[in-house]
Amino acid sequence: MRFxxxxxxxxxxxxxxxxVLQAGDVDSAWASGPLxxxxxxxxxxxxxxxxxxxxxxxxxxxxxxxxxxxxxYRRTGEARLGPIGSAVPVGDAVxxxxxxxxxxxxxxxxWGDGRVVRIDLDASGRPSSTPVVAPAATDPFGSxxxxxxIATGATVSGAAVPDLAAAARALREAAGxxxxxxxxxxDAVPETDAETEEARAGVRVSRAHEAIFLPGGVVATxxxxxxxxxxxxxxxxxxxxxxxxxLPRGSGPRHGLWHPSGHLYVVTExxxxxxxxxxxxxxxxxxxSGVPLLxxxxxxxxxxxxxSRDGSVLYAGVRGSDTVGVLAVRGAGEALxxxxxxxxxxxxxxxxxxVDDTLLVAGQLAHEIVSLPLDPRTGVPGRVRHRTPSPSxxxxxxxx
Numbered sequence: 001m002r003f004x005x006x007x008x009x010x011x012x013x014x015x016x017x018x019x020v021l022q023a024g025d026v027d028s029a030w031a032s033g034p035l036x037x038x039x040x041x042x043x044x045x046x047x048x049x050x051x052x053x054x055x056x057x058x059x060x061x062x063x064x065x066x067x068x069x070x071x072x073y074r075r076t077g078e079a080r081l082g083p084i085g086s087a088v089p090v091g092d093a094v095x096x097x098x099x100x101x102x103x104x105x106x107x108x109x110x111w112g113d114g115r116v117v118r119i120d121l122d123a124s125g126r127p128s129s130t131p132v133v134a135p136a137a138t139d140p141f142g143s144x145x146x147x148x149x150i151a152t153g154a155t156v157s158g159a160a161v162p163d164l165a166a167a168a169r170a171l172r173e174a175a176g177x178x179x180x181x182x183x184x185x186x187d188a189v190p191e192t193d194a195e196t197e198e199a200r201a202g203v204r205v206s207r208a209h210e211a212i213f214l215p216g217g218v219v220a221t222x223x224x225x226x227x228x229x230x231x232x233x234x235x236x237x238x239x240x241x242x243x244x245x246x247l248p249r250g251s252g253p254r255h256g257l258w259h260p261s262g263h264l265y266v267v268t269e270x271x272x273x274x275x276x277x278x279x280x281x282x283x284x285x286x287x288x289s290g291v292p293l294l295x296x297x298x299x300x301x302x303x304x305x306x307x308s309r310d311g312s313v314l315y316a317g318v319r320g321s322d323t324v325g326v327l328a329v330r331g332a333g334e335a336l337x338x339x340x341x342x343x344x345x346x347x348x349x350x351x352x353x354x355v356d357d358t359l360l361v362a363g364q365l366a367h368e369i370v371s372l373p374l375d376p377r378t379g380v381p382g383r384v385r386h387r388t389p390s391p392s393x394x395x396x397x398x399x400x
Contacts, residue, residue, distance in 0.1 A: 001031045001355065002038070002079070004060060005362070005369070006395030009047040012066060013392025014367065017044035018051060020079040021369055021390065023360065031355035035371055035388035042073055042081035049394045052097040052106065058400075059084070059125040061106060063094045070097060070108050070119060072127050088127050091115035098211040105234065107211035109221060114206025116221050116230075118238055132238040137206045139226045140246040210255045214264065218242070220285075224252040224269055229277065231285055245285050247275060255305050257314075261333025263288075267305040267316050272296045274305065274316055274327060274336055288334055293318060293325040295341040304351045313379035315359065317349040324349065324359070326380050345370045345384035353396045358385075362393035369393055 001023050007015030018041045024033025046064030048071075053060055058075035069087035076082040092112025099106045103125065108117045116134040119127045198205045207225030214220055219232040219239065227247045232239040247253050252270030259265060264277040264285070275290040293302065293316060300320035307314050314336065316325040326340040344352075346363025353360050359372045359381050369390045372381040 001028055002026060002399045003353075003360070004041065004051050004053075004395075004397040004399060005037075005390060005393050006048050006051045006062065006351075006397070007390070008049055008364070008392040008394060009045045009066065012047055013364075013394075015047075015391040015393075016040045017042050018048050018060070018062060018073070018081060019390060019393070021388070021396065023355070023358075023371065023386075029356070030358070031360055031371065032358045032373065032385065035369055035386045037369075037388055037390050038079050041079055042083070044071070046071070046087070050096050051395055051397050052099050053397060053400065054099060054121075054125045055101065055103050057103075057125040060397075061097050061099065061127070063097050063108060065093055065095055065111075068092050068094055068110070068112070070094060070106070070127065072125065084126055086129070088119055088129060088131055090117040090119070090131055091133075096208075096210045098213060100234075101213055107219065107221070107239075109208040109210055111207050111209055111224075114208050114223060114225060116208050116211065116232075116239065118234070120237070134232065134239040135241055137208075137223045137226050137228055137230065137244075139204050139206070140228065140244070141204070141226075141249045209253070209269075212256050212258055212264070214258050220256065220258075220264060222253040222256060222266065224254050227251050227253060229253055229256070229264075229266060229285070243285055245277060245287060247287065251275075254302060257305055257307060259307065259329070259333050260311055261329070263333040265305060265314060265336070267302045269301050269303070272300055272302045272316075272318060272325075274314065274325075276334060276336060278334065289336070291327065291336045291338055293341065294338055296323065296325070297321050303349060306352060306354055308354055308374070308379055309356060315352060315354065315381075317344065317352050317361070319348045319350065319364075322347055322349060322363075324352065324361070324381055326378075328379075339378065340380045342372075342381045343383075345372055345381075346387070350394045351396055353398070355398070360396055362390070362396055364392055364394055367391050367393075369396070 003021040005019035020038040023031035046067030048062035049065040050063040071087040072084040073081035091110030095111040096109040231243040251268040254269035256266035272293040303317040314327040348365035350364035351362040370387040
């Protein structure tokens with residue numbers, strides 16, 4: 001089985017562009033076999049950190065994060081891509097793309113300036129050159145600082161947790177040039193929303209992060225800067241805001257997924273929780289429950305959220321302590337229970353995906369992709385089964 005691999009290019013990473021991963025046999029629907037990078041499908045120096053596929057045509061859309069653009073690519077060979085037209089400008093640090101189920105448009109989310117942008121697609125999948133920016137978010141908590149001092153360390157259950165970046169720098173210096181490369185690069189982690197200059201100064205900034213298509217034509221978007229989940233309906237060539245749901249201040253909703261039970265699950269990057277949202281009889285969404293990823297550290301950041309094949313288990317990646325939260329879906333989907341906090345098997349698990357009995361994890365700062373077997377009874381990941389070098393991987397997308 002093969003996957004498109006989104007990644008960071010030099011300046012923020014080390015990839016040449018969109019890569020191709022092979023997991024097991026090429027024609028197999030399983031991903032439990034040995035891993036290997038086939039090569040680079042197309043050069044993309046603008047950092048294609050997220051890629052999304054057209055549901056019908058052999059077309060891939062890439063969020064070129066450092067360029068602030070969206071570029072369409074057509075498949076020109078088994079593992080090759082070629083650009084379609086010019087890149088479309090959308091906004092600062094575009095980090096996510098979602099294509100509508102009917103393939104009539106896509107939505108780009110911009111972490112840098114909070115923009116949510118609609119780009120129409122023609123019948124062949126070619127994007128319009130005139131994107132439409134949705135109404136900007138407003139902070140439901142206000143934008144002033146509460147005056148709390150920001151510490152360099154964290155506390156978990158009353159115990160002091162060291163500053164890993166400072167410790168890594170000290171160890172590297174003590175180890176000397178010959179052995180410094182053996183020290184984990186905890187001082188080279190990417191800047192998160194909690195560490196930006198604005199956050200340190202107590203200023204809250206809108207940071208759109210993902211769009212999720214829900215049944216009935218509704219679109220949900222996350223704003224981790226303003227702690228919002230926003231609900232939209234397409235209309236008039238753009239997006240019409242229908243409702244906003246505020247999560248706890250400072251939680252940082254990042255990614256989510258719609259569950260067949262009718263619930264929307266959202267993982268928060270900063271507070272490391274998973275919230276359950278549901279609509280009432282009138283279609284108005286609200287938070288009905290939530291569960292913390294107990295055992296994670298306060299300076300950890302959650303990343304991706306995905307589900308098992310049957311939807312009974314959720315997997316939440318956590319960067320820093322490099323773990324995966326395993327959550328069982330309870331009742332009719334309205335409740336979640338944390339059943340395990342497993343080792344991710346790699347450093348800085350930026351993205352992960354479940355393929356049958358295997359969890360594939362992109363270790364962004366380890367520059368590798370690993371596979372972990374999933375226990376058929378509990379769904380808990382085991383030890384790393386296979387790994388392969390892969391430069392700055394940030395997204396794993398199965399090929400059709």
